[in-house]
Amino acid sequence: MKLKLKKLPLFRMTGLTRSILSYLVVFLFPFLIVSGIWFKTSKDSINQQVTLSARNHLLQLQSAFENNLMQLNDLSHQIPFDNKLSLAQTNHAYYATEGQQSLKKSRLAGSIVADVFLLYYDKPEALFSADGWLSLDVFLKEAKAESFAKNQVAELFQTKVPKLVNLASKTAISKRLYYLVPLQNQDQVAYGTAIYAIKDSSIQQLLDQSTFGEESSNFIVNKQNEVLFHTGKKELLTYLKEKEQLQQVTKKTHVKIEQQDYQIQALDKSSFDLAYISLVDPNNALDSVNQVQRNLLYFIGFILIIGAMVVYVLGRRSYQPMRQLEKLIANYTTQEVKEGEYAPSFVHERIEQFLDENKALHQEIKRQTPHAREQVLRKLIGDRIKTQAQLQLLLDSVHVKLTGQHFFVMTISTKENSLNEFSTEHDLLIEYLQTVKGKGYTAYATEILSTQVIAILVGYEEITGAKRIAEAFHHEIFDLVGLQLTIAIGDPVDNLIEINRSFIEALAALEYAYSQKSQKIIFYDALKDETKKAGIHYPDSEEMKLVQSLTQGDYAVATETIHALIEVGVKQGSPNAQKMFGFYLLNTLTKFASKIDSHDALMVAEKATDFHSLYDLEPNLLQIAQLLCALVQEKPQNKESQLKQELFDFINKNYAASQLSLEWLAEEFDMSVSYLSRFIKKESGLTFSKYIQELRLNKIKQALVETNRPIKDIIRDAGYYDVSNYTRKFRTIVGVTPGQYRTLHQN
Template sequence: MKFNRIRFNKRSVMFTWFTSYISVLLVPIIISGILYAASWHVVESEVNRANTNALKQMELAIDNSLGGIERLSLEISLNKQVNAFINTSLPLSDNDYYDLVTISNDLRVYQTANEFIEQIYLYYKNSDTVISTRNRTDGRQLFQMLDGQTLRGYDAWKSFLDARYVQTYMPVTMKENDNSYKAVLFAKSVSLANRDQPGAVLLFVMKDTKLLANLPPSEATSVALLDKENRLVASSGLEQRPQFLTYDKFTGENGLFYGDVAGEQVAVSYTTSARTGWKYMSMIPAERFDDKMRYMKRLVYASILLSLLLGGVVTFLFLRKNYNPINLLIRSFSMKAGISFAEGTNEYGFLQDALNNTFAEKEQVDRRLHQHRDAIRSHFLQGLLKGNLEQDIPVHESLSAHDIRLSSDHFAVLLFHIDHFGKFQDDVTVDPQKVKLMQFILMNVVEEVIGSQHRGYVTEIDDMQACIFNFGMGQDPEDLRQVAEQVKLFLLDHFHVHLTVSISGIHTELFGIAGAYQEALSAMAYRLVIGGGAIIRYDELPSSEAAHQAGNYYYPLHVEQQLINFVKTGDYEKSSSIIEQIIETNASNAVLSVPLGKCLMFDLASTMLKTMNEIGSQSNKASFIEQFHPVERLFGCETMKEMKGEILSILEQVCQSIQAERKQDYSPLGELVISFVKANYAEDNLNISMIGEKFGITPSYLSKQFKAQTGDALLDFISRTRLEEAKKLLSEQSLSIMEIARKVGYADINTFNRTFKKFEGITPGKYKELK
């Protein structure tokens, strides 16, 4: 075998060595590339860091200004003149016009106080009046001055202004006196004590040039601001918006992105405002990086060329030297062993194939002898259950190959779920080996109980044991129940194992087994509602029509409000009694479905989260979730009974925590105020100011101390004290609602009705009917 005849053979060891040596040559080339990439990254990081710092400064300045505007909006909302004009309706009187002038003057003062604001508009919904610092107009004329990117006609603009609560930014183009300029509009609703009244909307107009006033001057840098709705809020140095400039492409709080602007590649540094969610972007030409990397690029190319030249010579010499011994070995082995070596064959492969032939034959025999017949049979049964039959092999051949003999073409499926492993379970854990042993015992017990009259084939699927029940003589559904009861009783008596068994309907043909398995799964899912340890037949489940007619579970609003009130006071006994009553009422409902059962339990957990949110701050709520993990604990439950236990456990811990905090913070002042309120609740002038005068302290201090000591707002406590007495009077059925309202301190029956519904969830009249 000559060297010049094999050096181009791809299967030869010569080619393998050549590839290996070339791979070694690639090491310095790769290192050079890594150094180049690292240098590029350093330059890129420095430029990006400088751009990001500039963007952060601009972001801080803009966010501070926007924060000042939001604070100013709150100050305007508290203005008495602004709030007094909300209820004014058309036509306007002389006094109304005087109020308009006063409000306009006030707006002018607010505008002067913040140089960031170009104009302020105040829109009153009730009278369709728009007041600015200069004049008065209406909603349609204001719309004509705007050209917002999201406005879709006057009706959409009117719907936007008439929304119950508005607080948003949007880019617009203002048109005033034949002049137009790009601006940002901040709209915020004026807060009202009565949410049912039509309110007002404050609109602040800011020029986009003022947004970018803090940007450092640069001829090559372009700047753009995008909001969450992918609208271009402001820009500098951009003739038109690039296609890549979309909000979704800039993931994360900050980073670097490459795009194309007018055929020129640019590097885009961006950061995200924590206040508004806006993306602040700075774009510079990518060639700035190339200018700094050209010298490094020339060095890298030179090192790569030198490595290829020197390495190629060394590779050729060592290939020739190292191939001679293996060439002599192959020639000697071919002559002495009588095995011919065909040219084009790999030398190492030739030797390895000769040695592996014997081992391969031995392994093939061992593989045939040690095939797991049971595992293959179990796989076939799982395919029957899931409807996955091999199309290339006839079914009768597969049945014969797996020793499955059928008595008829009628089938059903039984699913066995092990609720408790009994003697096989130590504390709360079960040894995996014992699990397999228990599954093996269950499989044999099921097949033994079915007996010779019928046939059963059991396999493990989805952590359950599934039995394909093949009927023999007759198709009596009671035979299925008898098998389930006998298996449950046997395992309970001998091993203390608790089972839940689900039974499907009867189906025909092999292809019906998959449908029977789905029915058994549906029946097993109903275990969530009725609990473990039962025999659940698919035919006995609530029909979908009955569940649809039932529509929902029992958890009315007034019951939820009572539960919230009891939890707020830390009364575990009453709140747990309500929860048990709710669950018992729904569990007795014959058409309660599995999804509704889950919704009910998560609704109860949601009520506790809502209560924690009302009695404390967001940090307290986060601490509650982190400490008790209510959602994870409910997801870990398999039945409503387990969910009920988890909810009551969480409820007890919450009530204990509330009671402990109140005992720790409670003081004589809170006790004195409580006693005074209970003795004088019938006085219609009972309020925080009156109580403050009684105890010689300011109303604000009194309210703050009462909240800190009792965990309850003083006004809410006064209302609840009055409502407790009102509920007693409503139960007597002798007095009218007006008389009851006056007896508990409400001179206005509308106020009484509104307060009663807020705390009890229903009106006094409805409450009286229920009693």
């Protein structure tokens, strides 16, 4: 039975090697192509970034600096409209303080402003500030601009256009920059100048933020080719202090300063007559690029190594199932692997052969699903599933998904309008109700032979409504079979595991509908609102629900119903009326006890007749209900359960008989062949012939494993007399011969 594999290690190694190589090829070529494209793109992008970054930073510098100057322009345009800052007000001994406060606000409004001064043409020898009036001499002294004459500064301040001026000496390294904005009255006539002292630290911060690392130096130049601000290397500032040198630099793309090459980026003078220049050391910039490139190469190499390791691991892991299949096939075949044969191909052939031989088995499993689904649904409405976990497991196994948060049961009787199990309409209806899906609801149906009803379980969204669903079913059924069938609906429940309550109520509503012979759609909830009868009121809906709960053996529902009936009886009025109500209720349980021959329940009922109040009677009624439900659960009391037990017991005893057939069973049980055929299919999920075949096969398997009897005797004792023909059939079904099956499964 074992596979002869002298060359199997070679085949396994070959298969493993090919598996790893296939992964490697799939990984390596795309990775190398993508990595090459990525590396080249990254390199070009970084080189381009070095070239454009200086210009981008210059644009940022220009935008930031000139936006600040524009804010000062806007601020200056508001000053003529401020009466507190008129010359008359600022000269007033009292109102001058208000003008000082306004200037303090103006000083705070500009982020690059250190102080604000106002020069009035009618008083050119003094400036008005937030601290009051000060003479030009004092201003020049405080500004450390003593090298400028007072009349020269006064003339400089009387400008007609906004401009930046530098009051520092030409040899000074630091700057004393002031931004001058003319003040105009309503007639657009200049009457003064707003003078803003610029913070060196603010401008320096803008320059520092706009530099391209330590390799670049940025400069702000006025129209006189004077460097107003700069950042970076001092030797570059020394070089550019000469106006001739500065003019040449702005016309070039590269310049050599102190044996060092620099790349030049320059922005033309703007509306403020300012130019922006950046000098970049390309060698230092390329060092950064080269470092990035080296890092990229290291990263690609690292990814390549990790990828190769992952490929190796994936190759081994992906080949593990193949090895397991080889071992498994070796236990079920005597075929020898030829030298040089590729193992995966061999495994593929064996699996294909196995699947072909077991195709019938897979089809049979698929056919069994509807039967299993029906069994689960019958367990559910019969209250034989007790836990939510068990319920979910069973529903998932048979692919049942009741959508929505609410659930109820509809019942249709198979006794009305010739809708019996032999009619064409019956078959059409059962096929239609297997699974019904509509907008906002899903439904599944199962036929309950014992009560001769079709139970339809419905899950729905609250917005859909049970009434709309019932009406849709009624119209669909009429269109399908041409019959106006009565549909009874139980109250909805929020938990699917409690659906048996709705089923019992639907049965009660169906029974009530037959007594009325009028309504085609009846809700159990509507029965509870029925008009009270004269005299003692005994609600038919609750009575029928009680009888149905006892019929189903559901003590929980019976308890609730008895308690509800007791409360109704208490409201009857006089003690005599309540007592008559109690006897009526006791009589209902007694009749059911007599029907199922429950002597214990009848004895309790006899003792319970001597009661004083309904509350005194209730414990006895609950005891009777408990005895009745226990008896129903213990003993099969309906035709369906009795037939199932007796029929399958008979088949199990006579499975090997040569005369076993549907006709023989129909004669033994005094039933029609059609009914027995449908009943066996419903209870087992298999046709009669298929059920007998499966039963005999299981008996043969059991005998092969548990005994050492000759195989031919086991097959003949199971009802097959052509041993060789059945041996071939056994191999087709099971995959191995009877002898191989015994060898594999015997200890």
